[in-house]
Amino acid sequence: MLEKQRILIVDDDTNISELVSLYLTKERFDTRCCDDGVEALKAFKEYDPDLILLDLMLPGMDGYEICREVRKTSNIPIIMLSAKGEVFDKVLGLELGADDYIIKPFDTKELVARVKAVLRRTTVVKPTTEAEAEDMQGDYIKYPDLYVNITTYTVKYFGNRVELPPKELELLYFLASNPNRVYTREQLLSNIWGYDYIGDNRTVDVHIKRLREKFKEHEAWALSTVWGIGYKFELKGMN
Numbered sequence: 001m002l003e004k005q006r007i008l009i010v011d012d013d014t015n016i017s018e019l020v021s022l023y024l025t026k027e028r029f030d031t032r033c034c035d036d037g038v039e040a041l042k043a044f045k046e047y048d049p050d051l052i053l054l055d056l057m058l059p060g061m062d063g064y065e066i067c068r069e070v071r072k073t074s075n076i077p078i079i080m081l082s083a084k085g086e087v088f089d090k091v092l093g094l095e096l097g098a099d100d101y102i103i104k105p106f107d108t109k110e111l112v113a114r115v116k117a118v119l120r121r122t123t124v125v126k127p128t129t130e131a132e133a134e135d136m137q138g139d140y141i142k143y144p145d146l147y148v149n150i151t152t153y154t155v156k157y158f159g160n161r162v163e164l165p166p167k168e169l170e171l172l173y174f175l176a177s178n179p180n181r182v183y184t185r186e187q188l189l190s191n192i193w194g195y196d197y198i199g200d201n202r203t204v205d206v207h208i209k210r211l212r213e214k215f216k217e218h219e220a221w222a223l224s225t226v227w228g229i230g231y232k233f234e235l236k237g238m239n
Contacts, residue, residue, distance in 0.1 A: 004030040005119060008049035010040040010066070011081065012058050016104075020053065023108045024115065037061025041069055049076065051119055053111075056082040056093070064096060071097040077118045081106070110180045113235050117141070117179050141176050143235075144220040148173045157215060164214070167192060171207050172215075175223065175233035184230040204231070 007029050011017040017033040024031050032047050034040040037060040044052065044066075052070070056063035067078055079100040080093045090101045099118050102111060120142055138151020147156040150173045155162045164172070170192050175183070183191075185204040193203070208231055212223055224234040 004028060005050040006030045006032070006047060007115065008040070008043055008047055008052045009033045010037075010052060010058065010063070011035065011055040013055075016055075016081075019108060020111060023112050027112055027116075029115075035059075037063070037066055040066055044070060044074075044076075051077045051079065051115060053115070054078055054080050054098075056080060056084060056089075064092065067093070067096045067098060077121075079111075079114060079118060113179050117177070121177070141173065143176065143218075145218060146176070146215070146221070148176060162214060164211075168207050168211055171204075172211055172223075175231065176221075179221075179233050179235045182226045182229050182232045188230065 007024050009017045009020055009024075009031055011020075011033070012035045014033070014035060017035065021031040021033055032043055032049070034043050035058075037058040039060070040052075040054075040058070041061070043049075054063045054066060058066075063080060063082070067080070070076065070078065077099045078097065079102060080098045081102050081104060082089060082093070083104040093101050099121075100114055102114060121139070138149055140147065140149035140151070140154075142148075145158045147154070148169065149155075150170070153164075153166065153169055155164050155169060155172070171188065174188070174191055185202075188204045208223060208225075215223070218236075220236055222234050222236070224232050226232055
């Protein structure tokens with residue numbers, strides 16, 4: 001039997017941590033909850049988690065300090081949880097070594113999807129074939145029947161390699177790396193084409209259309225339009 005992956009939940013609101021723990025337990029994760037920063041560091045050393053869900057506002061030691069301490073000895077994935085939605089707070093968290101940043105209040109099902117996505121990108125699995133070893137090189141994401149590697153610019157769909165222009169691949173990777181998160185056309189232009197891009201935001205629509213022609217809607221995921229806002233990589237059943 002495979003050992004369950006361990007998630008350390010650090011939040012001083014026990015209602016939130018217990019609810020998150022309940023959802024993660026249903027998804028076959030093992031969890032431990034802490035409501036204090038000092039206690040969280042002790043649990044990190046004793047519990048040896050595979051991922052930390054880390055609130056920022058904590059008694060004893062705040063989330064930023066905990067992240068700094070953890071990063072001195074470990075590359076364990078960290079997802080920060082915070083009511084602070086300012087760009088400065090997000091950037092600081094990510095620069096300190098967080099792998100993702102979720103703003104409160106959040107949808108618990110989306111949080112679980114983010115946990116799974118981060119673990120997919122960071123969990124080390126020993127390859128059994130040369131093909132698997134090649135697939136595990138660099139930064140990549142995997143979903144049912146879809147593999148995207150941003151390091152080698154490789155895409156596989158139902159096991160077959162798909163040739164994509166660089167911007168299409170980068171757009172697909174960016175959206176799939178942030179499942180169920182909605183991005184406006186302007187945000188996608190900034191992240192994929194750069195702030196100095198001179199062009200129409202219809203460029204995004206064209207690239208999404210081309211991707212949909214190559215990747216038909218899957219039973220587990222889809223490139224979805226959020227009318228009046230933009231696009232998202234939707235995980236079915238995780239809304």
